[in-house]
Amino acid sequence: MSIALYRIDDRLIHGQVVVGWGKPLNVGFIVLVDDTVWASPWEQDLYRMGVPPEIEVVFASTAEAAARLPEWERDPRVGILLAGDIETLAALSTNSHRVSRINVGGIHHRPGRSERLRYVYLSDAEAAKLKELAAQGVAVTAQDVPTAAPVPLKEFT
């Protein structure tokens, strides 16, 4: 399988993804699943700026991602699939039945959320959604950078 990381991170493409994970994994492509960015060439240019030319960036809508996931999994290069929220990756998991593990990499404070880890803030509904994914067989852990230990779901929900 060539998607090495299915990550939820509300900062989308940023240093932890490109450098922190991208370097040790020797990533060849990043799939950004985000309906807003997918609809905006200007936003896409903005996110491409932070990625070295040897790494391809693919922008996909939530619906498109489910259809193209088998293609990305067959890719001989190592890839990272990124979504900005739990809902998007949960939809991808439900629609594709191909997501076996999820890395919670960064969900930050907003009204209605409480701190679960330094880099993970969740509402009760979001925590319940992650537990629902786990009950469906998806391995959910939190880990901001690869040098940190993954935190099991039960420790932050």
Added chain:
Amino acid sequence: MSDPLRGVIVTHAAVAQALLAAVAAITGVSDALVPVSNDGCDSGALTERLMRAIGGRPAVLFVDLPGGSCLTTSVRLAKGATDVAVVTGVNLAMLLDFVFHRELAPADAARRAADAGSKAIRTPAA
């Protein structure tokens, strides 16, 4: 006469605070720059921090990396604004130049600072 430009240093962790302290130590100027860290922020929270730092004045945003959340948030904020410009790859040399040229228009000050910062990157013979 209009207000002098404000410089906002936008970085990961505490780089911005450290650069601000270095500029003040070297120049004695302590009111030209405002540090902003992206620690604990999604783009909405970082936008709020940047808005507070800019304070409605003409400004140049000095961003650490040419990509990532500091840049994407800064560029989104500056999009369509004529009085906010963005420079990436912030270093001490560009900030030292900036604090003495705050009478320029934001875009001109940004270009000047980028030039000063670039010229400071060298590989001197040992």
